[in-house]
Amino acid sequence: MIRIYRVALREYMENAKTKGFWIGILLFPLMIWLMLEVPRFLEEKGIPTRHVIIVAKDDAAGDISRQRLTLLNRQKSLSSLQQHLAKETADQRAEMLENTEFDAAELLEKLEEGLSQISPDAGAINPFNPEQLVEIGDLVPDELLLNDFRWKALKNLLLSQLPEGSAAFVEPELRFKEVSLPGDLTSESTNEEIENALRPYLRSEKLFPSNDENVDLFALVIIPENVFDGESQIRFWSTNLADTDLLDAITNSLSEHARNLEYEKREISTADVTEIAALRIRSNNFNPNKEAGEEKVGIRDKIRQYAPIGFVYLLWIAIFSVAQMLLNNTIEEKSNRIIEVLLSSVTTNELLLGKVFGVAAVGVTMQLAWIGSMITILRLKAGPGAEWVVDLMAAVISPELLIGFIFYFVTGYLFYAFLFAGIGSVCNTIKDAQNFMGPIMLILMVPLGTMMFIPNDPNGTIATAMSWIPPWSPFIMMNRMAANPPMSDIVGTGVMMIVSVIMVFWISSRVFRVGVLRTGQPPKILELLGWLRSSNS
């Protein structure tokens, strides 16, 4: 035992000293952090104010478009103000969360009422707390935002909630800013005249002079006269085809208006239309496997059904990362001939077990570090109220499930680890090893492919059949665990996995014993079978 431990310890220390190990450990949280931060950063800083020229031959259409741009600008301003408030009052909010019942409808009503009573400059008198103002988020209705007076009042209301000594709020850049046509052009000019005059600016060959600064002209939008008839089309000029926000905003607002015009023409009340469009047929899902009275299927149950996918991934990544380490190590020892000294000190079984456990410990360390850093980052990012991350994990993964996962994880891992160590022992170079690895990789791809559809039919024929094939069994069974597979399957495949692991260990240890002392070409399959039969090699 002590020798297995010592081999394992060395294996662990050597791998833990490599750059790859630390890069692996650090890269993952860095990636998660970037995944969370980059979009926000891009949203905040990345997209500059888009300068646009709107030429509206129809006044109403021009107003509607401009109004929509103003709305988008104010939404951006509001959300960044809310984020600022959330950041500055994080401690306070954590406390409030516990004793505040949050009712959005009531809050909105209160907001409407409050805003109509107070003057825009007297923000301090109000019946709200910062928590409510942060939570109200996207709920603030468009009409309120578009009302200049109320918008100013709302902003002051939020600013007044900032505790003393907070950092000053910096108004974000506008999303869209309209600039006017150059001097000699008016909306009466022909499209051709306007387009020709503006082409160099749109191509970014020249900066567009606007007031006292020169700006990069993002787009030119020409709205034709009879746009609401649906006969003539908007002319949108821009070199940027990827950013469709501006065009979407304009077309959506105009389409809405066009529809409303049509409703009026046909004497349909727009309020009725909105109401009718909101009709939804709802469903309740029940699971007959659950106890009476609790058959109702909630979101939690659905997450539970799909949570195993995470574990399947985890096992897959563990096997993959370990495969490389085991192969490299065995091949290094073999090509260095260290193996002979080792074998004069430890038995092949001790060496094999030591290696597999040592490398497993490396893998487990890495994964614990990943899970730990993921939870830490999520909690940091989501503020102190983010206990839900842990709660969710605990709720979704019950102890029985966890035991199942751990069992299949361990057996699945050992199954492949012994296999890889055996392969490493017959190869002299990584190149040799790749020939053997090809088919194994193909086998390993299968559970990755079935992973997504097994939860749809966890106890179906395919899933059940695949559960009984040892290389796939751990993946498939993990996948099925949440769906209460029959006890016979669990016990049966469990026993099968234990037997398979012992078999693979036995075979690998045989092959290892002969393989590690062998030099030259890797053996043929028939030769390998011969090794298994000969007991005294």
Add this chain to the structure above:
Amino acid sequence: MATAIELKNVIKRFGEFNAVDDVSFSVKEGAICGFLGPNGAGKTTSIRMILDILRPTSGSISILGEKNASLVRDRIGYLPEEKGLYKKMTAAGIIAYFATLKGMPKKEARSIARELLQKYGLGSFMDHKCEALSKGMGQKVQVLASIAHSPDLVILDEPFSGLDPVNQEVMEEVIRDLKSQGKTVLFSTHVMSHAERICEDIVVIAAGKLAFNGTVQQAKAILPRRVRVGGESIEEVIPSLDGIVSCTPLQDGREGVLELIVEETTDSRNLLKSFFDAGIALDIFEVVKPDLHEIFVHLVGEDAREAAHR
């Protein structure tokens, strides 16, 4: 004296090929034994069987009084023929690691490793990674790794190969030190001068078969006694002398020198006297003492050549 290693009728077959063919020999406890044989004679295979890395097809091996090396692993040190180290480990680290695998406590293993490196001239390389060491230094590190746990029996497979003359001497010193500590050493080589300088006993195998097992003195007795003589018209006298088996001209380029193979009972003083009595003016009278090199060539010459052609 007790035997440290004993092989009885050991056969190792790889497919159709008998790598080791009915070999029996023994190594005395506390002796330095040279294990000699040409390339491909079965030395490494024999050593691997002694260490229980390979199992014999038939026959029995006893080592340090046990049937199986795995029972006395911790009392054996082994340096394989092909040397290698973990590239990323330090010299001291790797010696300590191998010592701990032999059951030595970690702390002790570490201090022994540093002590040994200091003693055999690698003190300043202790904390260097093995990949930064020269080939010779790496080999020394490996030798030290095989003896760090103070084994009773040390088996060294070609310990001298790849070492410069100075380090070959250091290696000899290591082996003599082991002897003075009462350890048994079995080492294989095909450089006879080393064996001659440090061995008491030798085992010679050729083409898988035992060719000789005994002391160096006994080995030297295998070769017939030879006397080289040269002088005016000496050929005419020789047939009339007693105790001479054969007479051939020497092939080493010296003109007129004859090599006589004499009977074991022939006294060289009487032979010299006979020449005087016959009135021969001797240019050369040389009693040839056989060295191990000659004995080796005599014992395995044919087989070695055959093996080389294979």
